[in-house]
Amino acid sequence: TPASSGSVNLAVIPGDGIGQEVTTEALKVLEVAAPAGMHVAQTSYDLGAERYLATGEVLPDTVLSEIRGHDAILLGAVGGKPNDPNLPPGILERGLLLRLRFELDHYVNLRPSRIFPGVTSPLSREILGDDEVDFVVVREGTEGPYTGNGGALRVGTPAEVATEVSVNTAYGVERVLRDAFARAERRPRKKLTLVHKTNVLVHAGAVWWRLTQEVAAEHPDVTVDYMHIDAAMIHMTTNPQRFDVIVTDNLFGDIITDLAGAISGGIGLAASGNINPDRTAPSMFEPVHGSAPDIAGQQVADPTAAILSVSLLLDHLGHAEAASVVEQAVMADLAERGTTTRRTSEVGDAIAKRVAG
Amino acid sequence: TPASSGSVNLAVIPGDGIGQEVTTEALKVLEVAAPAGMHVAQTSYDLGAERYLATGEVLPDTVLSEIRGHDAILLGAVGGKPNDPNLPPGILERGLLLRLRFELDHYVNLRPSRIFPGVTSPLSREILGDDEVDFVVVREGTEGPYTGNGGALRVGTPAEVATEVSVNTAYGVERVLRDAFARAERRPRKKLTLVHKTNVLVHAGAVWWRLTQEVAAEHPDVTVDYMHIDAAMIHMTTNPQRFDVIVTDNLFGDIITDLAGAISGGIGLAASGNINPDRTAPSMFEPVHGSAPDIAGQQVADPTAAILSVSLLLDHLGHAEAASVVEQAVMADLAERGTTTRRTSEVGDAIAKRVAG
Ligand SMILES: CC(C)[C@H](C(=O)O)[C@@H](O)C(=O)O
Ligand SMILES: CC(C)[C@H](C(=O)O)[C@@H](O)C(=O)O
Numbered sequence: 001t002p003a004s005s006g007s008v009n010l011a012v013i014p015g016d017g018i019g020q021e022v023t024t025e026a027l028k029v030l031e032v033a034a035p036a037g038m039h040v041a042q043t044s045y046d047l048g049a050e051r052y053l054a055t056g057e058v059l060p061d062t063v064l065s066e067i068r069g070h071d072a073i074l075l076g077a078v079g080g081k082p083n084d085p086n087l088p089p090g091i092l093e094r095g096l097l098l099r100l101r102f103e104l105d106h107y108v109n110l111r112p113s114r115i116f117p118g119v120t121s122p123l124s125r126e127i128l129g130d131d132e133v134d135f136v137v138v139r140e141g142t143e144g145p146y147t148g149n150g151g152a153l154r155v156g157t158p159a160e161v162a163t164e165v166s167v168n169t170a171y172g173v174e175r176v177l178r179d180a181f182a183r184a185e186r187r188p189r190k191k192l193t194l195v196h197k198t199n200v201l202v203h204a205g206a207v208w209w210r211l212t213q214e215v216a217a218e219h220p221d222v223t224v225d226y227m228h229i230d231a232a233m234i235h236m237t238t239n240p241q242r243f244d245v246i247v248t249d250n251l252f253g254d255i256i257t258d259l260a261g262a263i264s265g266g267i268g269l270a271a272s273g274n275i276n277p278d279r280t281a282p283s284m285f286e287p288v289h290g291s292a293p294d295i296a297g298q299q300v301a302d303p304t305a306a307i308l309s310v311s312l313l314l315d316h317l318g319h320a321e322a323a324s325v326v327e328q329a330v331m332a333d334l335a336e337r338g339t340t341t342r343r344t345s346e347v348g349d350a351i352a353k354r355v356a357g
Numbered sequence: 358t359p360a361s362s363g364s365v366n367l368a369v370i371p372g373d374g375i376g377q378e379v380t381t382e383a384l385k386v387l388e389v390a391a392p393a394g395m396h397v398a399q400t401s402y403d404l405g406a407e408r409y410l411a412t413g414e415v416l417p418d419t420v421l422s423e424i425r426g427h428d429a430i431l432l433g434a435v436g437g438k439p440n441d442p443n444l445p446p447g448i449l450e451r452g453l454l455l456r457l458r459f460e461l462d463h464y465v466n467l468r469p470s471r472i473f474p475g476v477t478s479p480l481s482r483e484i485l486g487d488d489e490v491d492f493v494v495v496r497e498g499t500e501g502p503y504t505g506n507g508g509a510l511r512v513g514t515p516a517e518v519a520t521e522v523s524v525n526t527a528y529g530v531e532r533v534l535r536d537a538f539a540r541a542e543r544r545p546r547k548k549l550t551l552v553h554k555t556n557v558l559v560h561a562g563a564v565w566w567r568l569t570q571e572v573a574a575e576h577p578d579v580t581v582d583y584m585h586i587d588a589a590m591i592h593m594t595t596n597p598q599r600f601d602v603i604v605t606d607n608l609f610g611d612i613i614t615d616l617a618g619a620i621s622g623g624i625g626l627a628a629s630g631n632i633n634p635d636r637t638a639p640s641m642f643e644p645v646h647g648s649a650p651d652i653a654g655q656q657v658a659d660p661t662a663a664i665l666s667v668s669l670l671l672d673h674l675g676h677a678e679a680a681s682v683v684e685q686a687v688m689a690d691l692a693e694r695g696t697t698t699r700r701t702s703e704v705g706d707a708i709a710k711r712v713a714g
Contacts, residue, residue, distance in 0.1 A: 230615035
C-alpha cells in the first residue's frame with residue numbers, strides 16, 4: 001500500500017563525493033514539496049567508498065534490514081577515486097548499489113529523458129527540430145548480465161578464461177514488460193520500443209521477443225516496435241523524438257540511458273527510480289550521475305538530477321501533484337538558468353523557493 | 358605474407374538488398390585504384406537471405422572452404438525483410454556473418470570514424486568546434502557475448518530461463534590489445550582508451566584490465582585511459598575529439614561503432630575490416646550498414662561505406678598508397694556533395710573518376 005499521507009519513513013544514503021551535496025539540496029526541496037500533512041522522517045545511512053575504506057564494510061546485513069523497513073530510499077552517489085588500488089572495481093557497485101537493487105527487487109529501473117526548454121543538447125538544431133524529446137526508459141533491474149553469474153579460471157595466467165552469464169527468465173522479463181506497457185498506456189503517444197540484440201543473443205532475445213508479443217496482445221492500443229541496441233544508438237542521436245517508452249535489458253538499459261542523458265543536456269539532469277512495483281520493499285531514487293570525486297565539496301555540482309529524483313519519489317509515494325510541482329519548478333529554473341554559474345546550494349534554494357511559492 | 362603485388366584473389370559476397378548495388382560501386386573503384394601490375398581476380402558467392410529462403414542454405418562447408426582459399430573478402434550486406442517469419446533472428450547473423458568472422462579468426466574488427474569535411478554530423482557546431490574527430494575502434498571479433506554460448510530451458514513456458522555467456526580468454530584479449538596498441542603507436546596522438554564495464558562485469562573486466570596494463574608496459578609512449586561503456590556514450594556525444602584508438606569487447610564494440618558512425622555523419626559512411634592480423638585466413642571488408650531491403654534496387658543507397666571498405670582492403674593487402682588515394686577521393690567527393698541527390702552508380706562513377714584522375 002502506497003504511503004499516500006501521514007508519515008513517510010525515508011532512508012537517506014548520501015554516499016560519496018558530490019553525493020552528499022546534491023542530497024542536501026534534494027532533501028531541501030522534498031521538505032517544501034511534501035504535501036500538507038505528510039511528515040517525512042529521515043534516517044541517514046553512512047555507506048559508500050569512505051565507509052568501506054575506513055572499515056571494510058560495504059553493506060552490513062543489519063543495515064540492509066533496517067533500510068528495508070523504510071518507505072523509500074534516497075541515494076546521492078557512491079564511488080571513490082578512479083583507480084584507487086584499495087577499492088577494486090565492483091566492490092561498491094556489486095556490494096552496495098546492485099545489492100540494494102537485487103535484495104529490494106527493484107526490477108523496474110525507470111529513467112525518464114526530456115530535453116527541457118532552455119537546456120543545451122549536444123545535438124544540432126537541425127536534429128532537434130520543433131518536436132519534443134520526451135521518453136522514458138524502463139530498464140530491467142534484477143537480471144541480465146548484472147546477476148554476478150560467471151567466473152574465471154586460471155586467473156592471472158596466459159590461460160585465463162573469464163565468463164559473464166546473462167540470466168533472463170520469463171518471470172523477470174514478463175513483469176518488467178507489464179510495467180512498461182502500463183506506462184506506455186498512460187502516455188499520450190502509447191508507443192513502446194523493445195531494444196535488444198535478438199540477432200546475436202538469440203536465447204535471451206527470444207524470451208524478450210516472445211513475451212513482448214504476448215503482453216502486447218493485452219494492450220491493443222499500444223504501438224510496439226523493435227530495435228537492435230546498435231541501431232538504437234543511431235535513432236537516439238538522429239531522431240530521439242521517435243521514442244516514447246523504451247523497454248530493455250539491464251545492460252542495454254545502462255548504456256542507452258547514459259546516451260539519453262547526454263543528448264538531453266547532460267547526466268547532471270538525469271534522474272532515476274529503482275522501483276519495486278509490487279511494493280514488497282522500498283524503492284530507491286537516485287541521480288544517474290556518479291560521485292565525481294574530482295569536484296566534490298566545492299559546491300559546483302548540479303543538484304538538479306537529485307532534485308528530479310525527489311519528483312520520481314513523490315510520484316511513487318502517490319503524490320503525483322507534488323511530484324509535478326517539483327518538476328515544473330525544475331523546468332522553470334532550467335529555462336531561466338542561462339549561463340550564470342551558481343553554487344550547488346543556490347540551485348537548491350532557487351528550486352525550493354519556486355516549489356514553496 | 359601480404360599479397361603486395363601480382364594477382365589478388367578476391368571473394369565477393371554482394372549479399373542482399375542494397376548489398377548488391379553498393380558492392381558494384383566498390384568493385385568499380387577497386388578496379389581503377391588497384392596499383393599497376395596488380396590483377397584482381399574475383400569470385401562471386403551467392404550467400405544471404407535470398408539464398409537461404411530459396412534453398413535453406415546459409416553457408417555450406419564447401420563454400421566456406423573455397424572462400425578460405427582467397428586473399429580477401431569483400432562483403433556488401435546480408436539480411437532479409439525485418440520480421441520475415443521465414444527468417445528467424447540470428448539465422449544469417451550467426452550462420453553467415455559471425456560464422457565467417459569466427460571461422461576465419463577475424464579477431465580485429467576495425468572501424469575507423471572521421472567526420473569528413475562537408476559531412477553533416479547530428480552533433481551541434483558547439484560540440485564539434487575546430488578540432489578533428491578522427492579515431493578508430495578496435496573491436497574484438499571472436500569472443501565476448503558473440504560466441505553463441507548459452508541456451509534456454511523450458512522454452513516458451515512461464516518458467517523459461519535463457520542465458521547468454523560472454524567468453525573472454527587471456528589469449529583472445531591479449532592479441533587484440535596488441536593489435537590496438539600497435540595501431541595507437543602508429544598514430545600521431547598515440548592514445549588508447551579501453552572501454553568496458555569492469556565495475557559490473559568483474560571477471561571479464563579483470564582480464565581486459567590486467568592485460569591492458571601488461572601490454573601498456575611494452576608501449577611506454579602510448580597514453581592509456583579507461584572508460585566504462587556507459588560513460589563512453591557521454592564522451593562520444595559531447596567530446597568525440599578526445600578519442601584516438603578505442604579498444605573494446607565484441608558487444609560494446611558493436612554498440613559504440615554504430616554511435617560513432619551516427620555522429621560521424623551516418624552509417625552510410627562507416628567502413629569496417631574484419632581482420633585476421635596473422636593472415637592465417639582471408640580478412641573481410643564490409644560497410645557497417647545493413648541490407649536496407651526497403652530501399653533496395655532503387656539506386657538510392659550510398660555506396661560510400663562500401664568504397665571506404667575497399668580502402669581498408671587495399672591497406673590490408675599492403676597497398677597503403679592506393680588505399681589513401683581512395684580515401685582522398687571519397688573525401689573530395691564528400692566535400693563537394695552538397696545537397697544534390699545522386700544515384701548509387703553516380704556516386705561510384707564520381708569517386709572512380711577521381712581515383713583514376
Ligand atoms: C555504478 C553502476 C553499477 C551502475 C549500473 O551499471 O547500473 C550505474 O552505471 C547506473 O547506471 O546506475
Ligand atoms: C549483423 C550483426 C550480427 C553485426 C554484429 O552485431 O556484429 C552488425 O551489427 C555489425 O556490427 O557488423
